[in-house]
Structures are given as structure tokens and as C-alpha cells.
Amino acid sequence: MKNKTINYQGIFHLLPFFSLVLIVCIAGIYIGNLLFGSNSLSILLELQEKKEKIHQEVNFLTNQNANLQKELFELKGLEPQ
Numbered sequence: 001m002k003n004k005t006i007n008y009q010g011i012f013h014l015l016p017f018f019s020l021v022l023i024v025c026i027a028g029i030y031i032g033n034l035l036f037g038s039n040s041l042s043i044l045l046e047l048q049e050k051k052e053k054i055h056q057e058v059n060f061l062t063n064q065n066a067n068l069q070k071e072l073f074e075l076k077g078l079e080p081q
Contacts, residue, residue: 035041
């Protein structure tokens with residue numbers, strides 16, 4: 001019977017390579033989640049655009065309301081008491 005010895009030097013030689021592959025995979029998943037996930041950059045930009053549109057709509061409606069109130073007070077001022 002021959003005595004078999006395992007050469008661990010080859011496995012330890014590949015350890016930095018596998019560590020680098022693991023780090024690249026984790027970084028890829030993290031960056032992919034930042035760009036395409038539920039809390040991604042595209043969602044942030046979309047929400048900022050929606051916020052700006054709503055802000056513009058609020059300003060328009062506020063001005064329209066002020067004009068309608070002015071018209072209402074003018075019409076009430078013309079009514080006999």
C-alpha cells in the first residue's frame with residue numbers, strides 16, 4: 001500500500017484568485033442592486049421627476065385658486081345686501 005499525501009500548496013496558491021473572484025462577484029451584485037434594484041438610482045431619479053411635476057401642479061392650482069377666490073369676492077361685492 002502506498003502512502004498518499006495531499007499537496008495543499010496548490011490549493012493555497014489558488015486562494016488569492018478565489019478571494020478576488022468572490023470580491024468581484026459581491027461588488028457586482030451590490031452595484032447591480034444600486035442600479036436596478038428596488039432602491040436604485042433609476043427609481044430615485046424617477047421619484048425626483050415626479051416630485052417636480054407635483055410641485056409644479058401645486059403651484060398652478062394655488063394660482064388658479066387665488067384667481068377664483070378673487071373672482072368670487074368680486075362677484076360677492078356686486079351682489080345687493
